[in-house]
Amino acid sequence: MNPRPELRPGEADLLAQLRSISSEAGSHSPSRFTLQDLVPSLQIKIDACFLSNPYATDLFMDRLKSDMLDTGNLRDLLEFYPSQNSHIASLIASQIDVEQERVFVSNGAGEAIQAALHVFGGKRVAVILPTFSPYYEFLRPDQECFFYRLSSEDDFHFDGTDFVRFALENRVDTVCIINPNNPNGGYISSTSMRELLHAFSDMELVILDESFVEFAYEDELRGRLSLAPQLSSLTNVVLIKSMSKDFGIAGIRAGYAIMNPERVERLLSNGFLWNSSGLAEFFFRLFGEEEFQRSYAEVRLRYLDEAAAFFGELEDVAGIRPFSSKANFCLVRLDDTIPVDFLVPLLLVRHGVYVRDCRDKVGLEDGQYLRIAARTDLENRLILDALRQVIAECRTDQ
Amino acid sequence: MNPRPELRPGEADLLAQLRSISSEAGSHSPSRFTLQDLVPSLQIKIDACFLSNPYATDLFMDRLKSDMLDTGNLRDLLEFYPSQNSHIASLIASQIDVEQERVFVSNGAGEAIQAALHVFGGKRVAVILPTFSPYYEFLRPDQECFFYRLSSEDDFHFDGTDFVRFALENRVDTVCIINPNNPNGGYISSTSMRELLHAFSDMELVILDESFVEFAYEDELRGRLSLAPQLSSLTNVVLIKSMSKDFGIAGIRAGYAIMNPERVERLLSNGFLWNSSGLAEFFFRLFGEEEFQRSYAEVRLRYLDEAAAFFGELEDVAGIRPFSSKANFCLVRLDDTIPVDFLVPLLLVRHGVYVRDCRDKVGLEDGQYLRIAARTDLENRLILDALRQVIAECRTDQ
Numbered sequence: 001m002n003p004r005p006e007l008r009p010g011e012a013d014l015l016a017q018l019r020s021i022s023s024e025a026g027s028h029s030p031s032r033f034t035l036q037d038l039v040p041s042l043q044i045k046i047d048a049c050f051l052s053n054p055y056a057t058d059l060f061m062d063r064l065k066s067d068m069l070d071t072g073n074l075r076d077l078l079e080f081y082p083s084q085n086s087h088i089a090s091l092i093a094s095q096i097d098v099e100q101e102r103v104f105v106s107n108g109a110g111e112a113i114q115a116a117l118h119v120f121g122g123k124r125v126a127v128i129l130p131t132f133s134p135y136y137e138f139l140r141p142d143q144e145c146f147f148y149r150l151s152s153e154d155d156f157h158f159d160g161t162d163f164v165r166f167a168l169e170n171r172v173d174t175v176c177i178i179n180p181n182n183p184n185g186g187y188i189s190s191t192s193m194r195e196l197l198h199a200f201s202d203m204e205l206v207i208l209d210e211s212f213v214e215f216a217y218e219d220e221l222r223g224r225l226s227l228a229p230q231l232s233s234l235t236n237v238v239l240i241k242s243m244s245k246d247f248g249i250a251g252i253r254a255g256y257a258i259m260n261p262e263r264v265e266r267l268l269s270n271g272f273l274w275n276s277s278g279l280a281e282f283f284f285r286l287f288g289e290e291e292f293q294r295s296y297a298e299v300r301l302r303y304l305d306e307a308a309a310f311f312g313e314l315e316d317v318a319g320i321r322p323f324s325s326k327a328n329f330c331l332v333r334l335d336d337t338i339p340v341d342f343l344v345p346l347l348l349v350r351h352g353v354y355v356r357d358c359r360d361k362v363g364l365e366d367g368q369y370l371r372i373a374a375r376t377d378l379e380n381r382l383i384l385d386a387l388r389q390v391i392a393e394c395r396t397d398q
Numbered sequence: 399m400n401p402r403p404e405l406r407p408g409e410a411d412l413l414a415q416l417r418s419i420s421s422e423a424g425s426h427s428p429s430r431f432t433l434q435d436l437v438p439s440l441q442i443k444i445d446a447c448f449l450s451n452p453y454a455t456d457l458f459m460d461r462l463k464s465d466m467l468d469t470g471n472l473r474d475l476l477e478f479y480p481s482q483n484s485h486i487a488s489l490i491a492s493q494i495d496v497e498q499e500r501v502f503v504s505n506g507a508g509e510a511i512q513a514a515l516h517v518f519g520g521k522r523v524a525v526i527l528p529t530f531s532p533y534y535e536f537l538r539p540d541q542e543c544f545f546y547r548l549s550s551e552d553d554f555h556f557d558g559t560d561f562v563r564f565a566l567e568n569r570v571d572t573v574c575i576i577n578p579n580n581p582n583g584g585y586i587s588s589t590s591m592r593e594l595l596h597a598f599s600d601m602e603l604v605i606l607d608e609s610f611v612e613f614a615y616e617d618e619l620r621g622r623l624s625l626a627p628q629l630s631s632l633t634n635v636v637l638i639k640s641m642s643k644d645f646g647i648a649g650i651r652a653g654y655a656i657m658n659p660e661r662v663e664r665l666l667s668n669g670f671l672w673n674s675s676g677l678a679e680f681f682f683r684l685f686g687e688e689e690f691q692r693s694y695a696e697v698r699l700r701y702l703d704e705a706a707a708f709f710g711e712l713e714d715v716a717g718i719r720p721f722s723s724k725a726n727f728c729l730v731r732l733d734d735t736i737p738v739d740f741l742v743p744l745l746l747v748r749h750g751v752y753v754r755d756c757r758d759k760v761g762l763e764d765g766q767y768l769r770i771a772a773r774t775d776l777e778n779r780l781i782l783d784a785l786r787q788v789i790a791e792c793r794t795d796q
Contacts, residue, residue, distance in 0.1 A: 025482065028671065032474075033679060034481040037489075050478055057477045064476075069467065076430075078462075078649040078677070079455045080448055081642070083432040084423065107505050107651075107673060114669040138668045244479070251476040251676030253505075270536045271512040273426065275505060277675050278649030279476070281431060 005342050005394045011349060014039070018345045027133040027360045035354075045352030048373045048383055050250065051182075051212070051329050055299035055376070057248030063286055077278030085268055088276050091288045092256065097229040101261035104268070105284070107275045108250075109211055109242035112257035114138050115267055116238045120259075122173030122204035126166065128158070129363025130183055132209070135176045136362070146170045149363055152333060155323055156184040160192050164199045175200050178209040180216050183358060183371045185325025187216050190225055197227075203236055211242035211255075214300060215307070216326040222304060228258050235260040243283065245328065246300070254280040303328070307374035313384055314372070319391045329373040331358070337397040340368040343390055351386035403740050403792045409747060412437070416743045425531040425758045433752075443750030446771045446781055448648065449580075449610070449727050453697035453774070455646030461684055475676030483666055486674050489686045490654065495627040499659035502666070503682070505673045506648075507609050507640035510655035512536050513665055514636045518657075520571030520602035524564065526556070527761025528581055530607070533574045534760065544568045547761055550731060553721055554582040558590050562597045573598050576607040578614050581756060581769045583723025585614050588623055595625075595632055602634060609640035609653075612698060613705070614724040620702060626656050633658040641681065643726065644698070652678040701726070705772035711782055712770070717789045727771040729756070735795040738766035741788055749784035 007015070021030050021038050029049045035042055068074040082088070089103035096103075106112035117125070117138050127135045129149045136145045148166050150156040158181070167175060177196070180187040188196065193208070200206045213226050231237050239258040244250035254276070276284070286292040311330050314322040320332040334340055344357040358369035372387075374380060405413070419428050419436050427447045433440055466472040480486070487501035494501075504510035515523070515536050525533045527547045534543045546564050548554040556579070565573060575594070578585040586594065591606070598604045611624050629635050637656040642648035652674070674682070684690040709728050712720040718730040732738055742755040756767035770785075772778060 028482065031479045031481045031485075033478070034485045037481075037485070047478060052477065054477070057473065060476070061473055075455065075459055076649075078458070078647055079450065079452070080431070080445060081429045081648045082651075083429045083435075084426065087429075087432045087435070107509075110669075110671050111505075111673065118669070134671060137671075140668065249476055250479045251474075253480075253672065253675045270538065271508075271516070273508050273532060273535075274651065275509065277505075277651045277677070279675070279677065 004339065004396070005346070011346070014349050015342070015345045018348065019341065022357070027137065029356055032354065042348065043352045044348070044354050046375055046379045046383060047354045048375055048379075049354050049356045049371075051327070051373045052245050052248040052250060053299065053303040053328065054248055055303050056246060056296060059292070059295050059299055060247060060249055060283065060286070063292065064282070068282065077282055080278070081274055082276050082278045082281040085272055085275065088281055088284050089256070091284050095288045095293065096226070096258075098258050099232075099261070101264060102232070102258050104257045104259060104264045104272070105276055106255045106257060107280075108244065108253040109209070109240050109255035110134060111275065112238075112240050112255055113207070113209070115272070116205065116207055116240070116257065116259075117143070119267060120205045120238065120263060124170065124172040125174040125176065126170065126172040127176050128163070128178075128181065130156070130181075130358075130361050131176070131363065132178060132182045133361065135178075135207075146172050147363070150184070150186070152323075152364075152366055156181075156186050158186055158188060160188065160196045164196070167200070173204040174207075175203055175205070176207045176209070178211070180212045180325070180327040182212060182327065183329070183356070183361060184323050184331045185327035185329060187326035189218060190227065193227060194230070197234055197237060201234060201236065206234070206237045207240060208237055209240040211240065211245055212327040214246035215304065215328040217304070222301060231258060238263070243287070247283070247287075247296070249283060252277065252279045252283055254283050303374070306377045306380065310374045310380040310384075313380075317384065317387055317391065319395065320370075320387075329371050332370050332372060334368040334370065336368070337395050338368070338391055339394060339396065340370065343394050344370065346390045346394065347386055350390060351382070353383055353386045355383075402737065402794070403744070409744070412747050413740070413743045416746065417739065420755070425535065427754055430752065440746065441750045442746070442752050444773055444777045444781060445752045446773055446777075447752050447754045447769075449725070449771045450643050450646040450648060451697065451701040451726065452646055452777075453701050454644060454694060457690070457693055457697055458645060458647055458681065458684070461690065462680070466680065475680055478676070479672055480674050480676045480679040482672065483670055483674070486679055486682050487654070489682050493686045493691065494624070494656075496656050497630075497659070499662060500630070500656050502655045502657060502662045502670070503674055504653045504655060505678075506642065506651040507607070507638050507653035508532060509673065510636075510638050510653055511605070511607070513670070514603065514605055514638070514655065514657075515541070517665060518603045518636065518661060522568065522570040523572040523574065524568065524570040525574050526561070526576075526579065528554070528579075528756075528759050529574070529761065530576060530580045531759065533576075533605075541572075544570050545761070548582070548584070550721075550762075550764055554579075554584050556584055556586060558586065558594045562594070565598070571602040573601055573603070574605045574607070576609070578610045578723070578725040580610060580725065581727070581754070581759060582721050582729045583725040583727060585724035587616060588625060591625060592628070595635055599632060599634065604632070604635045605638060606635055607638040609638065609643055610725040612644035613702065613726040615702070620699060629656060636661070641685070645681070645685075645694070647681060650675065650677045650681055652681050701772070704775045704778065708772045708778040708782075711778075715782065715785055715789065717793065718768075718785075727769050730768050730770060732766040732768065734766070735793050736766070736789055737792060737794065738768070741792050742768065744788045744792065745784055748788060749780070751781055751784045753781075
């Protein structure tokens with residue numbers, strides 16, 4: 001058995017450099033721009049770390065071109081102050097079927113997660129593992145984190161009743177739930193989620209992160225599933241929504257949170273003034289527009305189709321085990337014979353395919369995991385080819 | 399004496415609408431986008447509320463065109479996640495002659511002000527009036543604000559020794575200073591500021607907001623005056639810097655703060671992940687570039703020349719008294735015979751000129767004040783003409 005795959009000239013240095021950059025980036029993958037600054041020779045062709053619908057990006061770019069570039073209006077968006085939080089909230093409230101007073105517009109979902117945990121979070125916080133790391137990293141120094149671990153043996157199955165028991169047993173006052181969950185894509189049905197939220201109605205804060213909910217569906221019609229319009233009686237719930245994933249615009253930093261109006265007021269009364277950029281305001285105007293939403297609904301379905309096909313093909317790749325996902329990414333576990341610390345950088349160096357090595361994720365210590373986003377149909381095929389090829393080159397049992 | 403100026407058909411309704419929008423916007427002027435949403439008939443031709451160098455905006459737009467639009471690279475900036483805070487800090491640190499570990503990149507200066515007051519602020523905060531309202535609005539509920547009032551009678555003169563006495567007398571532990579000050583443009587020389595910072599070296603937090611420092615100069619060479627490189631021994635100082643004013647890019651929301659490395663670490667350890675947009679990262683790359691800085695230095699001097707000429711001409715407008723300013727705006731006091739609640743909306747409705755009515759500013763209760771930004775030479779002349787005309791139409795002593 002070979003201890004490591006055979007490297008081509010120059011690759012050993014490159015791999016060492018990539019590993020050191022990754023370790024400096026902490027618990028998040030370095031952005032493609034950071035990588036390109038630090039390793040100029042690198043050609044990132046497909047960013048499958050990044051969990052977004054690229055067809056929605058096309059849609060946004062078309063409208064940016066027609067409404068802002070072709071008209072010369074772009075300058076105003078970049079030169080002048082954007083509108084304040086509550087005005088931008090007024091542009092989107094009816095589209096999401098929520099009162100304007102319940103909408104807090106944020107600089108990406110991250111800002112809303114930070115605000116909710118810092119301002120409304122209690123002292124004992126339950127977090128389901130594996131998770132998006134800000135849910136434990138953003139805790140205040142006086143907040144204690146209680147990890148509820150899902151098991152890979154059990155396909156990361158989530159049992160609501162058992163989680164409620166865990167929360168009570170540990171006397172937590174704050175609960176964080178991502179649905180579908182990142183990084184494994186597990187999904188809690190709308191019915192179960194409503195039951196869960198009601199079971200937690202005495203908590204100080206319940207965060208429900210629906211950043212990936214647009215990719216989940218419960219029937220053949222594949223309707224959109226957000227619980228946003230149903231939360232007004234649950235005053236402790238803060239619903240978090242990133243726009244980066246479904247609309248493919250992470251670089252704009254647009255998100256929002258839905259919460260009790262008193263909480264919105266509390267946040268805006270001493271901060272968060274002008275926290276949206278001009279482009280975020282432009283995006284939210286489109287988001288509020290029926291025509292844009294109709295076009296978006298089409299590219300959503302196209303992307304869902306292709307993602308499902310991609311996940312199906314991942315099942316057939318030798319050496320990996322994909323977990324079932326209702327999100328737009330797939331968590332896969334590598335055989336022990338495939339060294340992840342070679343596979344991931346070699347995918348990048350040899351094929352320009354950037355996937356997420358999950359070794360830094362708390363809750364995934366029992367094996368080697370990758371998270372792979374669905375991209376366009378063409379890109380998905382290139383990812384599959386690259387993966388098959390590098391796995392064959394990397395296996396140490398040949 | 400007429401109680402109010404003569405209005406043309408339709409103007410009374412428009413004025414009532416504008417007043418109600420202003421009052422809903424709280425202590426900040428509504429953005430031009432908000433105004434255009436709410437009063438579609440309005441044509442804002444010159445936004446002299448907005449305190450920026452428009453020639454620097456030209457410079458940025460040129461580079462955006464050549465580097466991003468013409469190359470097709472814009473999409474990547476909008477689609478993918480930007481780099482993390484510390485990587486963007488590394489792009490600008492040497493340009494501002496500060497170690498990277500001391501730089502916290504922020505979503506506009508506002509986010510940095512909020513973070514400094516919320517995370518590092520003590521319980522007793524001294525604020526110099528008049529001021530930028532977030533310095534008192536963003537205080538935590540447990541923080542008490544001590545107002546040190548400058549007097550219009552005295553041309554808003556600031557006496558450092560007296561302010562130190564005030565701070566000691568009130569046992570404040572936190573001090574906020576804007577230099578040049580917003581909204582009056584008063585300036586504390588580098589020498590006096592260093593003395594002041596040393597006198598406050600026992601405070602928990604000293605905020606020095608240099609957002610307008612690029613517009614100040616102390617000699618004929620008009621060199622740039624930031625104290626940023628001189629603060630490493632003053633571990634309690636947080637220097638705040640907006641990029642919106644000098645670089646004319648408020649819509650991008652770019653700013654930074656310089657502080658003790660432990661404080662940067664404290665902020666980044668539980669929040670502020672991905673708080674810059676792709677366009678902010680692009681801007682900061684330009685900011686770190688010698689060629690861009692050389693072009694900027696030229697447009698800075700051109701703008702300073704034209705602003706000085708504009709302020710000189712304001713001296714000759716009958717009915718107003720401009721205060722001396724080392725910033726890129728001028729605070730003016732209106733004669734009692736000119737009703738500000740007519741002047742400001744009539745400038746907008748009749749001439750498309752948007753200036754800042756300062757009646758909502760704490761510390762300016764003793765009269766009627768406007769703050770007027772210097773824009774391009776041509777726009778400055780239009781502002782002067784409009785001002786002369788509407789003042790003549792508004793005076794109640796004719």
